[in-house]
Amino acid sequence: MIYKGYEAVVGIEVHVELKTKEKAFCTCSAEYGGEMNSKCCPVCLGMPGALPVVNPEAVKLAVKAGLALGCETSEISRFDRKHYFYPDLPKGYQITQFYDPICKNGEVKIKTSMGEKTVRIERLHIEEDAGKLKRDGDLLIIDHNRCGVPLVEIVTYPDMIGSEEAMAFVNELRRTLLFAEVSDCKMNEGSLRCDVNVSVRPVGGTSLGRRCEIKNINSVSFIGKAIDSELKRQTDIILSGGKIVTETRRFSETKGVSERMRDKETTADYKYIREPDILPLKTDREYVERVRGEMRALPCEIEAELIASGVKKEQAELICSEPMFADCFEKVKLSASDIPAGANLFVSDVIPKMTSGDVYPSVEAFLQCLHMYLDGEVNIVSARELLKLCGKTGESPRDLAGKHGMFMLRDEWEIMRLVEEAAEECESAVREIKKGKLTAKKVIVGQVMKLSRGRAEPRAVNEAVDRYFQ
Numbered sequence: 383m384i385y386k387g388y389e390a391v392v393g394i395e396v397h398v399e400l401k402t403k404e405k406a407f408c409t410c411s412a413e414y415g416g417e418m419n420s421k422c423c424p425v426c427l428g429m430p431g432a433l434p435v436v437n438p439e440a441v442k443l444a445v446k447a448g449l450a451l452g453c454e455t456s457e458i459s460r461f462d463r464k465h466y467f468y469p470d471l472p473k474g475y476q477i478t479q480f481y482d483p484i485c486k487n488g489e490v491k492i493k494t495s496m497g498e499k500t501v502r503i504e505r506l507h508i509e510e511d512a513g514k515l516k517r518d519g520d521l522l523i524i525d526h527n528r529c530g531v532p533l534v535e536i537v538t539y540p541d542m543i544g545s546e547e548a549m550a551f552v553n554e555l556r557r558t559l560l561f562a563e564v565s566d567c568k569m570n571e572g573s574l575r576c577d578v579n580v581s582v583r584p585v586g587g588t589s590l591g592r593r594c595e596i597k598n599i600n601s602v603s604f605i606g607k608a609i610d611s612e613l614k615r616q617t618d619i620i621l622s623g624g625k626i627v628t629e630t631r632r633f634s635e636t637k638g639v640s641e642r643m644r645d646k647e648t649t650a651d652y653k654y655i656r657e658p659d660i661l662p663l664k665t666d667r668e669y670v671e672r673v674r675g676e677m678r679a680l681p682c683e684i685e686a687e688l689i690a691s692g693v694k695k696e697q698a699e700l701i702c703s704e705p706m707f708a709d710c711f712e713k714v715k716l717s718a719s720d721i722p723a724g725a726n727l728f729v730s731d732v733i734p735k736m737t738s739g740d741v742y743p744s745v746e747a748f749l750q751c752l753h754m755y756l757d758g759e760v761n762i763v764s765a766r767e768l769l770k771l772c773g774k775t776g777e778s779p780r781d782l783a784g785k786h787g788m789f790m791l792r793d794e795w796e797i798m799r800l801v802e803e804a805a806e807e808c809e810s811a812v813r814e815i816k817k818g819k820l821t822a823k824k825v826i827v828g829q830v831m832k833l834s835r836g837r838a839e840p841r842a843v844n845e846a847v848d849r850y851f852q
């Protein structure tokens with residue numbers, strides 16, 4: 383969006399909860415929800431004398447996230463303390479990686495109506511989450527269950543112009559992290575949260591204006607709305623001769639605009655020091671390569687491969703929108719000789735069942751159906767019907783096709799018998815054919831298809847009709 387000749391320049395910080403079983407520095411469960419304050423111990427409650435121990439699973443998932451985003455990994459990274467007071471942070475500081483993050487210099491490729499673009503990632507580091515404050519009438523309740531849940535924070539450069547690019551970035555980042563299996567990335571449960579930094583400048587400018595940060599936005603469409611409303615607010619201030627104050631704001635979902643929270647903190651405010659209780663973290667090349675070996679292809683790679691095999695762009699995008707779809711189709715693809723036909727059937731008849739929570743056919747059943755269709759044993763209508771039936775009953779498509787008489791009719795004698803029957807029923811067409819008007823053969827072919835309820839194999843029917851009138 384452009385507003386009064388101005389555009390928004392956007393950088394994003396994304397917090398992603400890693401899906402470890404245990405918390406970052408203790409063995410409490412990191413699972414979402416549960417009874418309040420039921421998943422905490424002296425370490426995550428910051429009791430005196432309690433000592434943190436790094437959870438190796440969190441390190442591994444952070445490395446996976448970094449690799450999926452094309453980052454360099456550091457052989458040695460370190461932990462620091464970021465000090466601030468907040469009631470849901472009992473230690474009075476957060477353990478993070480400020481000076482030496484585990485990953486740096488990655489990128490995410492996005493596609494928008496303006497074309498393709500690369501958004502650079504400055505850094506990715508491990509840190510712990512804080513607890514949650516809940517209001518209950520007059521009471522403010524502190525729930526510490528989330529204290530110490532491992533996060534990665536991903537920080538981009540201010541490479542995005544306007545809301546469309548920012549939304550495309552978050553969508554692509556989310557999809558990439560889902561495929562890397564590092565997080566469930568549920569924005570509604572807060573396992574993926576975005577802070578958006580916005581400044582404005584005249585369209586096409588190169589300098590960066592003073593920025594405001596809008597904290598904790600929890601849906602992609604709100605990110606778009608927050609950026610658009612911030613573009614208007616800042617532009618109006620500048621055009622009326624005012625100055626932008628660097629500050630932290632929050633987005634009001636009900637009002638659709640951001641509101642001031644506080645002046646933006648500076649690095650000095652946090653008084654970062656090295657975390658004295660945790661040794662430097664070593665992730666050497668051998669370790670990183672081992673982790674890389676466990677990872678599947680990235681969605682953008684699978685998508686490009688599908689398109690190259692002749693699958694329609696929208697279908698490839700849909701298949702690569704969820705790891706479950708891509709995995710399922712990957713298994714199909716291995717043995718299907720006709721990938722585009724498989725993708726057609728998969729997108730129209732399997733994905734809708736997967737997303738509606740319906741029972742969907744197994745990979746084996748889907749493959750059998752696809753091959754029966756590709757080999758001309760059943761027509762497309764029957765193939766789709768079979769996919770529906772085998773999802774419901776669990777019987778094999780081949781058995782079901784036999785039971786419901788869905789196999790294509792290819793038997794020469796049987797087809798010839800139908801041609802004879804059709805010829806008796808369509809006397810006028812027969813007379814025309816005998817006069818030499820060969821196009822009337824179509825009438826006979828059509829009648830045979832009707833008599834066979836669409837099951838007769840079209841080529842066999844055409845041949846039989848030709849033979850009948852020779």
Ligand SMILES: [Zn+2]
Nearest residue numbers: 408410423426
């Ligand atoms: Zn704990």
